[in-house]
Amino acid sequence: MIGNYAGVACGYTTPLQGIRRYAKTVHLSGCNDVFCNGNQQFNAAEVAARHADATILVMGLDQSIEAEFRDRKGLLLPGYQQELVSRVARASRGPTILVLMSGGPIDVSFAKNDPRIGAILWVGYPGQAGGAAIADVLFGTANPGGKLPMTWYPHDYLAKVPMTNMGMRADPSRGYPGRTYRFYKGPVVFPFGHGMSYTTFAHSLVQAPREVSVPLASLHVSRNTTGASNAIRVSHANCEALALGVHIDVKNTGDMDGTHTLLVFSSPPGGKWSTQKQLIGFEKVHLVTGSQKRVKIDIHVCKHLSVVDRFGIRRIPNGEHYLYIGDLKHSISLQATLEEIKS
Structure with missing residues (x-):
C-alpha cells in the first residue's frame, strides 16, 4: 500500500x-x-x-x-x-x-x-x-475526482517502442508509433486525463479570443521569421504582450457534490506539426450539486501555443489553433504583425 x-x-x-x-x-x-x-x-x-x-x-x-x-x-x-x-x-x-x-x-x-x-x-x-x-x-461516501496522469497503453505497445529509443515523434516508415499522448495516435486502454465521477459537470465558454496578433520584436526579423514553415520563432516574438485569459463556467449538473479537475488542451494548425494536442492549463474546483463556478485559465502564447520543430527550435505556427475544454472546442487564429515593436 x-x-x-x-x-x-x-x-x-x-x-x-x-x-x-x-x-x-x-x-x-x-x-x-x-x-x-x-x-x-x-x-x-x-x-x-x-x-x-x-x-x-x-x-x-x-x-x-x-x-x-x-x-x-x-x-x-x-x-x-x-x-x-x-x-x-x-x-x-x-x-x-x-x-x-x-x-x-x-x-x-x-x-x-x-x-x-x-x-x-x-x-x-x-x-x-x-x-x-x-x-x-x-460506498459513495466520497466522490472520486482524479484524472490519469499518464496514458495507459496496451501491452503490445512495448514491442513497438524499445526503451533504447527516446524519440517522441512517430516514424511510420519504421513502424515507430511515438510516445506520450502528444504524439502517439494508436489505441490506448485509458487516455491521459481520463477520470470519472458520481456526478456530472458541464462546461460553457464565457470569454476567449478568436484572433490574436503576434507582434514581432523588430521589423527586420519579420522578413526571416515565418518563411516556408509559416511559423514564428518564439525568440523573435514580443512575448510579454501575448498573455491571454480564457474564462469558463463549470456547473455540477448531477446529484452529488464533487471535485472536478478542468483540463485545457491546445493543438496547432494541421499539416507539418506532428503534435496532436498538449495540456496547457488545469484548475481543480469543488462544486456542490447544482452550483456553478467561473474559472480563469491563463494562456501564454509563446509558451502554450508554440511547438518545438524537429531541429529543436520553438516556433508559434500561424493559422488556426484549437482549445479543447471537456467537450468544447474553440479556435484561435494567430497571425504575425509587421509593426515594429520598440523596446
Whole structure:
C-alpha cells in the first residue's frame, strides 16, 4: 500500500478493514502473493462470489515488481491475476468491482471490455489510510475526482517502442508509433486525463479570443521569421504582450457534490506539426450539486501555443489553433504583425 518514498507508519487500514466498516465481508486470498504463480485457490473465490451481494477484487502490483530501482517487463497483471479476475467476475452473483494498486499503468483491456465488471478503481499506492479511502469511494461516501496522469497503453505497445529509443515523434516508415499522448495516435486502454465521477459537470465558454496578433520584436526579423514553415520563432516574438485569459463556467449538473479537475488542451494548425494536442492549463474546483463556478485559465502564447520543430527550435505556427475544454472546442487564429515593436 506504500510507494518508494514513504516512512514506516504506525498502522495501516487495509481495503478489507475499510470495507468492513460498511458491510459484512467474506475474505479470500485468491493468490498467495502479488506474483500469483498458481490458481489453486480460485475455486474457493468463485464459490464466495456466487453467494455474495457484491464482489471486490483488489489486484495489481507492489514494490517487488515495480520500484525506483526495478523496471517491469510488461504491462499485464502478474501471473494468474487476470484469470482470477475473469473467473470470479463470471461466477459473481452481484456486481464485481476491480480495485487496482500500482504506480504505473496496467493493461486491463480484458476487464474494461468485460460487461460483468461494473467498475475499475485505480488507487495508486494509497498509503496508510488507503483502505478507508477506497471504501468511502466504493460506498459513495466520497466522490472520486482524479484524472490519469499518464496514458495507459496496451501491452503490445512495448514491442513497438524499445526503451533504447527516446524519440517522441512517430516514424511510420519504421513502424515507430511515438510516445506520450502528444504524439502517439494508436489505441490506448485509458487516455491521459481520463477520470470519472458520481456526478456530472458541464462546461460553457464565457470569454476567449478568436484572433490574436503576434507582434514581432523588430521589423527586420519579420522578413526571416515565418518563411516556408509559416511559423514564428518564439525568440523573435514580443512575448510579454501575448498573455491571454480564457474564462469558463463549470456547473455540477448531477446529484452529488464533487471535485472536478478542468483540463485545457491546445493543438496547432494541421499539416507539418506532428503534435496532436498538449495540456496547457488545469484548475481543480469543488462544486456542490447544482452550483456553478467561473474559472480563469491563463494562456501564454509563446509558451502554450508554440511547438518545438524537429531541429529543436520553438516556433508559434500561424493559422488556426484549437482549445479543447471537456467537450468544447474553440479556435484561435494567430497571425504575425509587421509593426515594429520598440523596446
